[in-house]
Amino acid sequence: MSRSVVIHTIGPAVSVQDLGRPGGLGLGLSRGGAADRFGFIDGAVLLGQSMDYAALEMAGMGGRFSFNQPTRFALSGATMRATLDGAPVEWNASHFALPGMQLDIGATESGVYGYLHVGGGLNTEVELGGRGYHRIAGLGQLIEAGGTVRIGPDAHPDMAPMRLPERLFGNEPIRVMPGPQSDLFSDAAKSAFEAATFLRSPRANRQGVRLDHDGAPFATEGQLTLVSDFISEGDIQMTGDGTPYVLLAECQTMGGYPRIGTVIPADLPRIAQAMPGAALRFQFISTEVAEALWRSENTYAASRKSALAPRVRDPREMADLLSYELIDRPGPEVAGD
């Protein structure tokens, strides 16, 4: 029997995600992938496996899951209420489930996008170099209740459960570097943008997050019939009426709306994870400063790896493991896959 996660009930916006499909910009395919890449990477770090493995991204609400084989899993990204057979399980941590145990993941308590990684990763079909749901590209689909999702072989089935310290987002303004169209905005418009406190609008998805504010719209000085050109994740785009949107993983590859600047990758998870109504402020930084703040995803993963700590199991879980050892020990062919 192939390993799989069984989907009993599911939230409205749960999908398989990985780190996306890089390299397709010129073919009209934006990278996509996890909306909060660092939150996603945390799950891979917790399980000690490749960042390239796919996981479930749960926007706002999780679901009820079980596994048909003993399975390690990790919870990362937005904090969600989770229980395993009714007992609370820790977020930003890895765990172990026996076949048939019920993993319930409810609404987010803090943040928007939570991740459920499994040891061995989700082994769905690769399409155009990735497994992730990419709605605007017509790739993949949302997870539906009643199905199963295949799991790949777990290289470290015996790794101890671990925990990671929560990422501290802080309240500093979100840092924005110049982009190709920044000069279309006057100094006054840029100053007003920096002075404004925005509220994260309820209108948001994996394509982008709308920012609401009380002040005047952010008009450009130049003509508005810009030729469409490449977009970057993190770009702050002004729609026709001057309303800002911060573009996320599933943005288009090209667009014609003017963009005031680009949120740096280090701060983009704060936008993705901002809950509706959250206050957001922005600060412009130079390209040089943005480059000095650059940190590759491998570097991030290495720093998180060094922050891993073994998680002490609670007694209830110990009891389960004992019974598992005595009664239901899997054969070597399972333990070894």
Next chain:
Amino acid sequence: MPFRCEHHGTMSDGTATLLPLGPDGVLIRFADTLSEPANRAALAFRAALSDVLPEAVTETATSLTSVFLRFRPDDLRREALEAMVRDRLEGTNWYEAALPEGRKLWRLPTCFGGDDGPALEETAALAGLSADAAIAEICANPLRVLALGFAPGQPYLGFLPKHWDIPRQSDVTPQVPRGAVVVAVRQVIPFANAAPTGWRQIGRTSFRCYDPGQEAPLPLRPGDEVGFLPVSLQELQAAEPRAYGGAEVEEL
């Protein structure tokens, strides 16, 4: 504190402008309005760069008028990359450069008018033509894949003659089907997926911009040429199950 874009340059002298697009991206913009020379420059310059770029450049791409380079800032400084780009820009008039080698010509079976082209008559009239003359002009010469975008593999094709500089509709059509052939502003797009659009649908092609079963699931490349082959509805339906929707292809 407001900033000025440090890389700002002028475009009036027909030179490229280097701009940051994210901390790991450089955009080389040949013009801020669409023209054949600007598109040609982007296509030719990207091809010319491919020999000289270091391994730390992980992606190159062209849009309508720009070249994009993604690099690993851990391994390559922006200044160094920009210096390489400027070096390569110098001494060649990229706006008149030859298009790159290895391009292909595609011919897409297309059924014009009727249910598959509800806006044919109206669109032809806006171009000052009869429906038959409009079809003849669209099919007369192959158009260039100026860029791919909006959906994976979906081309923006140009340029039709000047009298085809017709605006988008003010009302968006809620949905055109996959394969819809739509026109506006001297360009033609065969739609990759069913989608809403402000462009006018004059026909439908069996060609699939994204054909998952094929070895090259995204067949078109910027710089390729695409012609339209007028067919009957029966011929279109017969072509649909074939590889790439029965499109004919040859090397240029």
